[in-house]
Amino acid sequence: MDNLYKSLIVDNRYKLILNGLKNTIIITIGALIIGITIGLFITIIQNNYKENKKNKLLYYLTSLYVKVIRGTPVLLQLMIIYYIIFRTANINIILVGIIAFGINSGAYVSEIFRSGIEAVDKGQMEAGKSLGLTYWQTMKYIVLPQGFRISLPPLGNEFVTLIKETSVAGYIGIMELTKSGDIIASRTYNYFYPLIITALVYLALTLGLTRCLKFLEKGESSVRG
Amino acid sequence: MLEVKNVVKKFGDITALDHINLKVKKGEKIVVIGPSGCGKSTLLRCINLLETPTSGTIKYEGVETINIKRNHLSQKIGMIFQSYNLFNHLTIIKNITLVPIKLKLMTKEEAYKKAYKLLDEMKLKDKAGRYPRELSGGEKQRIAIIRSLILEPEVLLIDEPTGALDPENIKDVLKLLEDISDTGMTMVVVTHEMNFASHFADRVVFMEHGKIIIDGDAKEIFVNPKNVRLKEFLSKIRS
Numbered sequence: 129m130d131n132l133y134k135s136l137i138v139d140n141r142y143k144l145i146l147n148g149l150k151n152t153i154i155i156t157i158g159a160l161i162i163g164i165t166i167g168l169f170i171t172i173i174q175n176n177y178k179e180n181k182k183n184k185l186l187y188y189l190t191s192l193y194v195k196v197i198r199g200t201p202v203l204l205q206l207m208i209i210y211y212i213i214f215r216t217a218n219i220n221i222i223l224v225g226i227i228a229f230g231i232n233s234g235a236y237v238s239e240i241f242r243s244g245i246e247a248v249d250k251g252q253m254e255a256g257k258s259l260g261l262t263y264w265q266t267m268k269y270i271v272l273p274q275g276f277r278i279s280l281p282p283l284g285n286e287f288v289t290l291i292k293e294t295s296v297a298g299y300i301g302i303m304e305l306t307k308s309g310d311i312i313a314s315r316t317y318n319y320f321y322p323l324i325i326t327a328l329v330y331l332a333l334t335l336g337l338t339r340c341l342k343f344l345e346k347g348e349s350s351v352r353g
Numbered sequence: 354m355l356e357v358k359n360v361v362k363k364f365g366d367i368t369a370l371d372h373i374n375l376k377v378k379k380g381e382k383i384v385v386i387g388p389s390g391c392g393k394s395t396l397l398r399c400i401n402l403l404e405t406p407t408s409g410t411i412k413y414e415g416v417e418t419i420n421i422k423r424n425h426l427s428q429k430i431g432m433i434f435q436s437y438n439l440f441n442h443l444t445i446i447k448n449i450t451l452v453p454i455k456l457k458l459m460t461k462e463e464a465y466k467k468a469y470k471l472l473d474e475m476k477l478k479d480k481a482g483r484y485p486r487e488l489s490g491g492e493k494q495r496i497a498i499i500r501s502l503i504l505e506p507e508v509l510l511i512d513e514p515t516g517a518l519d520p521e522n523i524k525d526v527l528k529l530l531e532d533i534s535d536t537g538m539t540m541v542v543v544t545h546e547m548n549f550a551s552h553f554a555d556r557v558v559f560m561e562h563g564k565i566i567i568d569g570d571a572k573e574i575f576v577n578p579k580n581v582r583l584k585e586f587l588s589k590i591r592s
Binding site for chain 1: 456
């Protein structure tokens with residue numbers, strides 16, 4: 129109990145955990161917003177090329193981006209962005225985290241959206257076109273809304289994965305949740321409580337989120353066809 | 354009004370349409386028959402620009418269809434699919450009104466008014482707020498037909514409208530097609546329903562291996578088929 133007391137109460141160390149939790153959530157949500165934006169653009173660019181053979185260069189650039197991001201470790205990407213790209217820039221380190229994880233997530237989200245759109249029956253696009261909508265109108269009103277709904281469960285998984293992945297952000301000195309646990313451990317010379325508590329906070333976060341997403345999916349599937 | 358001239362469509366090595374020539378006159382009811390894979394559907398899809406012919410031309414009232422914008426073409430040529438292709442994420446009323454509203458052909462009020470009128474005529478008004486998955490196949494197909502009719506096309510291309518339906522639903526859909534036919538609509542129907550075809554059609558086109566083998570008066574063809582292949586096909590399908 130003494131160790132538990134030292135881990136949380138002495139010097140208000142619980143505040144370190146809360147601060148870490150706050151940063152983890154900020155980075156995750158920020159990254160997810162960037163990731164969804166990038167992912168959506170990539171999906172649209174790639175679909176436009178596949179359907180209409182337009183913008184070949186953009187198609188190859190985005191394919192390269194997805195390959196590079198998915199083929200290298202996220203920690204390395206984070207380090208490259210922090211130590212090389214933003215080396216001389218005076219920029220908030222949390223923002224660096226958001227950008228790095230956002231760029232990383234964009235590649236995965238684009239794959240999620242791609243398979244979501246591919247799961248929409250081809251007849252939907254054909255019906256849209258035969259009724260007189262253009263390709264872009266059909267995408268906007270018919271295909272993307274359906275593809276997005278199909279993408280929601282894997283997008284939820286991406287959210288959960290992102291929460292856990294941001295734990296490597298401590299490597300470049302971002303005070304996220306894992307880093308907080310680590311700091312408390314190094315101050316108290318006791319690893320058990322800080323790390324277990326950190327793990328429990330992650331678990332509460334991911335399990336809670338999973339439940340919320342399940343709930344949303346249920347509501348969603350009861351209204352759609 | 355519709356003229357298909359020397360149209361060839363190849364998918365890789367496969368020739369789906371082999372020099373097709375077809376003229377459709379205003380008000381005609383044409384039934385296209387033939388074994389699976391003979392190119393019937395591909396022909397309709399080429400006319401409707403869902404496929405681009407490898408060579409040949411398709412003209413609508415003298416204008417090549419590839420030069421007609423989609424939003425204009427849909428008010429001339431409507432298409433009904435075997436699998437209905439209703440928009441799954443939208444209610445029935447939105448399925449019907451989305452396109453006329455987005456193409457700015459009607460205001461929202463006009464579109465809704467017209468859609469409700471059509472739904473009422475077909476006794477489907479109570480389905481307006483439902484989603485496609487809540488409807489039977491026959492209802493879905495009738496909604497798909499309404500969705501096309503609201504744009505007031507001059508020709509309806511109908512691709513195996515009952516191909517995915519059970520007998521009960523088939524009757525409803527065929528009845529609706531006959532009602533539409535009575536309004537003087539020009540119709541090209543791909544179907545395997547020979548009973549329907551024989552009293553619906555003025556003209557029958559029999560296709561095989563991407564070619565039109567026979568193109569003639571419906572009565573002659575159904576009552577007294579002379580062509581050997583056609584005889585074979587009809588006896589198979591009727592048995």
